[in-house]
Amino acid sequence: MRRAAGRAWWAVLFLLVVWAPLPIGSVNTEWSMVLAAACLVLGAVGIVFPRGRAGFTAVLLPVFGLVVLGAVQLLPWPCWFTALVSPERLRLPRPPGGEGVPGLSVYPGATLEQVVLLLGFALLLAALARRRSRMSFRLLALAGVVHAVLAFVLSAVGATGSAGGETRVFGLYRYGEVLTPFGTYVNKNHFAGLMLICLGAMLALLLRRRVVILRGQDARLDFWERLGEFTRGTRAVRIILPAVGVLLLATAVFASGSRGAALALVAALGGTAVVLGIRARRVRLRWVAGVAVLLLVAALAGTLGRSTSVLERILPSGRYLNRPRLWANVLSMAGRYPALGTGLGTFPYVFPRYQEFEPSRRFTHAESDWFQQLAEGGAVGFLLWVLFAFLLARKLWKLAGGSPGRRGLAVGGAVGLAAIGVHGLVDVSLHIPANLLAATVLAGGLLGQAAGAGRESATDSGDSEAGETT
16 A cells, blocks of 8 residues: 555656656746645655655755745835835835835736745755655656657647637647647747757667666676576666666757857766766766767757857857947846845836836846846845755766666766756756746655665665655
8 A cells, every 4th residue: 555655646746857858947936836736745754755755855855945935025114124125116106005115026916826836846846855765766757758758749740720719738838829849838948948858868778778787687697698698588678778868858948049059068078078087987978078079069060050159159249249349238137135035026116117228128037047036036035046966966976986786876867967957057948837846856756865874885786776756
């Protein structure tokens, strides 16, 4: 009964990860609250009825700190406090019939939604950390394949809107004009962000299986005998399948045409290999440089045949300077609300007051996860993000020094999270609910592996590890 309940929990989580991009792939709608409620229930059930028990990890503190920050932004504060942490807030007109000073959030409705959403993700992250299972990587890798295949199919058939200019996906997703070649994502960068996260999970499975399976072979056999032993049974299939999955997801990243995602993948692969190679005291720089060069060539080749040249896309000019202009305006906006920001989720409502270019164009995001967090959460929210990244990196550092199997999971997971972090410098991805859910699953899987690493034996044999449940 307990095992069946655990499998049902994972099945529901898989369906949630696959479903999330369908109605809310690139926009926040009323479906966001449905996703938040599902995460709250799954997280609470996973914490109360865990398969593997582990203590509370300090990595979760910054995440819950962001929830507290959002709640603080909703509370009414005295004028002297508002003038101290958010002086610009006092210059805004009061709402009709309002008395006193409103909360620090410029748009409380949007902040309340973000608080509920973040709380659901925080509980889910805690539940995944307690379960110590590789299932997080498996379901995330499979979900990535589903959406990559869907995107390729839609791109191949050139799907367009039905009669009346409305397109539907599984009766849920609606878009007013055409169905884009990025699956259910309207924006290529948002789609590429999901592919980066899922690619990290798939790479983690590939590296772990490679290490575990190949270490199980008899070292006394020569090359051809070991090759014959490897190809017998299911050993080869268990490595080939995730290898094909890695190739598929990497192809989806480059096919999206997202320059930021392609370059982020190159940087994450090279940087992770070097850093964790130093941790393992064995860095093969030739292989790192070779892979980085190949990926860079593939990224540049992916821009060929477009309306702009490769050089113009890498070194932007004209209308491609919009991002630097946007970020300059975002910094001006953040400077007016330095400590606690304008309120989580309020960017599209506040930024028009500070936008100094293309007044007819409306920006719903800051085109950068980090800049948007600085504007909405102020210095406090930004530092909480940095603290979470630092504590998670420390966990990965320790995990990379464990058994070879867990080291493979650490490398793959680190690539996925590092790639989405670098991508967030130039694009919005983690502010998309579906992508944040995928990143939560990947981070939770890594935290669970780190929690179970202390009880595992020094050697890793077979396809099971001590202290871990599947």
